[in-house]
């Protein structure tokens with residue numbers, strides 16, 4: 001930190017593409033000196049942290065994609081950032097599995113994430129798109145069209161699709177995204193069940209039925225994963241769970257890859 005800097009520093013990790021968000025971030029320059037790292041990979045980033053390059057940094061704003069620059073925010077990185085003066089990390093994203101929260105807490109660094117409603121509709125739309133694509137065989141149909149085989153024929157026709165109407169959707173993790181998806185799936189005539197750490201009050205269930213984990217696995221035609229990735233949910237859907245599911249059941253995972261193992 002140069003002696004001429006009287007303002008605290010704020011470190012940006014990753015790019016901000018969205019113009020209004022960029023200008024909101026830039027307006028912080030009236031309060032803080034805005035800095036960015038030189039590094040482009042985790043090994044260099046750790047060295048940059050240890051070199052004292054971020055001394056005087058009070059807060060970090062990070063994007064999801066910045067993990068390619070920093071690696072997971074954990075261990076030695078957290079320690080050196082705390083020593084540099086960091087007290088707050090604002091994570092732009094709902095899932096904060098890229099950050100080791102207990103280590104941050106032990107170094108008195110506060111971490112925030114994006115409040116659920118901001119991403120719920122977009123992610124639920126994506127889950128719905130995948131659900132419909134899998135049931136209706138859109139992907140093989142699109143591939144066959146792009147291969148110029150759109151006139152069909154016994155080997156090029158996509159297999160017959162399935163109606164969502166009357167099928168059971170099981171939502172694992174009935175938070176912001178799960179609840180948004182539940183409403184959209186009900187509009188297609190699906191029976192919506194869910195499993196969560198706790199049953200929701202009826203007003204938040206939106207007509208979905210709470211079931212235990214086994215019933216969710218055994219009864220779902222489509223299983224949607226909407227739990228955060230953490231030590232309890234890592235590999236939550238594995239070989240044993242797949243064995244309990246209906247033959248031909250569809251699994252839609254818009255949460256994290258680590259939830260299936």
Ligand SMILES: NC(=O)C1=CN([C@@H]2O[C@H](COP(=O)(O)OP(=O)(O)OC[C@H]3O[C@@H](n4cnc5c(N)ncnc54)[C@H](O)[C@@H]3O)[C@@H](O)[C@H]2O)C=CC1
Pocket residue numbers: 094095096116119120123172173174175176177178195196197198226227228229232233254255256
């Ligand atoms: N693909 C994408 O673009 C996006 C993916 N995500 C992922 O989706 C996840 C969920 O996001 P939100 O719905 O906003 O989070 P949320 O915190 O609103 O909901 C998560 C739900 O999972 C439940 N849950 C947690 N552990 C559980 C367990 N062991 N068993 C059963 N239920 C459990 C919680 O009680 C909560 O209801 C995020 O953590 C993130 O990993 C989030 C946004 C965008």
Ligand SMILES: O=CC(=O)O
Pocket residue numbers: 064092093094095096114119
């Ligand atoms: O995957 C995205 C997130 O917000 O979490």
